[in-house]
Amino acid sequence: MRISTPVYCLREALVSLLRNSWLTLASISIVTISLIILGCSLLLVMNIDYLAQQLESKLEISIFLEQDLESEEVRNIGSKIKSTTGVAEVKFVSKEKALEEMKKSLGDRAEILDSLEENPLPDAYRVKAEDANHVPALARSFEELEGVEMVRYGKGVVEKLLALTHWLRAAGFTLLGVLGLAAVFLIATTIRMSVFARRREISIMKLLGATNWYIRAPFLMEGLIMGLIGAVLAAGAVNLGYFALVNKVGQSLPFITLVTGEDVLVRVSGLLLALGFFIGIFGSFISIHRFLADKKT
Amino acid sequence: MIHFYNVTKIYDNGVKALSDVSLRIRKGDFVFLVGPSGAGKSTLMKMIYREELPTRGQVMFNGRNIARMRSREIPYLRRKIGMVFQDFRLLPQKTVAENVSFALEVTGASRKYIRKAVPAVLQRVGMLDKADCYPAQISGGEQQRVGIARAIVNNPLLILADEPTGNLDPETAKDIMDLFNSINRSGTTIIMATHAWDIVESMKRRVIRISNGKIISDEESGVYGFAY
Ligand SMILES: Nc1ncnc2c1ncn2[C@@H]1O[C@H](COP(=O)(O)OP(=O)(O)OP(=O)(O)O)[C@@H](O)[C@H]1O
C-alpha cells in the first residue's frame, strides 16, 4: 500500500509550478529582470560614488594672496587657514615655486615665460578639506581673509557627480519599485492559480483540521522557489556581466578604476537573493491570506 | 458534550436558518436530525465545527465555547470531529489509502503511526483490499466507506454526518448505517442529518426534528413518521 508522507510541501510546490509553467516562467523572468536592474544600478552608483571619492580626495582649494605682502602677513594668513575647522592639510606655494611648476607643465614652450621681467604669479596656499562637501563653504570663508586676492577650487565637478549619483539612485530605486511590484503581482497571480486549482483540497484540509500554516506552506514554498530562482539568475547575470566589464575596462580604459573585490559582488548578490526571497514570500502570502480567513466573531 | 443555548443563525443575506435553538447531546449519543430541505440541519452542524458562527446564543462543545475560540484553535477543534458528507469529498488524485492518511498527515502525525493506523482503519471499514484504488475506480458505497475511514482515523469524539447515504441505494445505505452503528457502539458520538425515513425508523434512536430553523420535536428512540 502506498501511503504518502510529509515530503508533501516541496512535492506539491513543484507540481503546482509545473502545472502553471508559463506563468511560473513569466514570474521568474520578471523577478530576474527587476533584480538585474537593481544589481546594475547598485554597481553603477557604487562606482560613481567611488569616482567622486577619488576626485574629492584630489580636490584642492587654491588661495592666491595679494602681491607685496610682508612675509609676516603671509605667515599670519597661513596660520589662520590652518586653524580653520575642516581643513585637513595646508601647503604654501611661493610665487617662485609656482613659476617653476608652470615652466615644468609648459615643457617645450616654457621659453615664453623667459620674456617676463618680473614673476607675475602670486604666493598661494593650497588647502585640502577634510570633507569635499565643505569645500565651497571653506572657500568662501577664505575669500574674506585680509590679504587674499582670489580663491579657486574645482567648482562644479564634485557637485555634478554627487547629483548624478543621487539621481541614479532615485531612478534605480523607482525602477526597482515598479518592477518589484510587477514581480510580486505576477507571483501572486501564479499562486492564486495554484490555490484555485487546489481549492477543493484546501477546503478538505481545513475540515480535517489542518492549521493555516500547514496549508500555506506549499504555496509559500512555491513563491519562494520562484523568487529564489529569479534571484539566482539575476545574481549570476550581474556577476558575469560585471566581471566581463571589469576585464574589458581594465584592458582598454586603464585610467578608469572600477570598484572591484569579491566582497562587492558578494554583497550585491546577497542583497539580490534576500530580495528574491521576500518578493516570493510576499507574493504568495497575499494570495493565500484571503483564502484562509476564518469567520470571525 | 454538546450544548446549544438559544442559538439563532441569520446568514449575511438575511436568511434565518436557525431560530432560538437549544439542545443538549450527551457523549455516546446517536442523534438523527430530520426535517425538510432548508430546515437548518446543515447549518446546525456547521455551528459545531465552526464553519459558521451563531448570530446569537452560545454553542459549547466538550466544555469549550466554540464561538469564543480563536482562529488558530479551530484546527484542533476539528481534529476532535470526524466529518462525513453526502458527496464523500475525497481527493480524486489520491488513492484510498492516501485519502485516509491525508487526514493524519494534516495533523502532523508521525510516519510510523500513519503506517500502522491507515491499514487498521481500512480493515475496519472493509476497504483494505481496495487501498490502492483511486476514488473513480470504486463504487459510491465504497467511497463513503473511505470517507468514514478518514473521519474516524483520528479517533474523534464526535462524528458529524450530513446525509451520508443521500447518494446511495437503500441496500448500500443499510451497510453504511451498520458501520455507523458499530462506530457508535465503540463510544463515538454521532450526529446525522438525513432524509431517509426508513433508516431512522429502523434504527430506533434519538430523533430531533427541525422545521424552519426551529426544533419541533426531540424524541428518544423516535420514529421519523408522518410529521414530515
Ligand atoms: N452560506 C449560506 N448563505 C446564505 N444562506 C444559507 C447559507 N447556507 C444555508 N443557507 C440557507 O439557510 C437555510 C438552511 O439551510 P441548511 O443548509 O441548513 O438546510 P438543510 O436543512 O441542511 O437542508 P437540506 O436538507 O436541503 O440539506 C436555507 O434557507 C438555506 O438557503
Ligand SMILES: [Mg+2]
Ligand atoms: Mg443540508
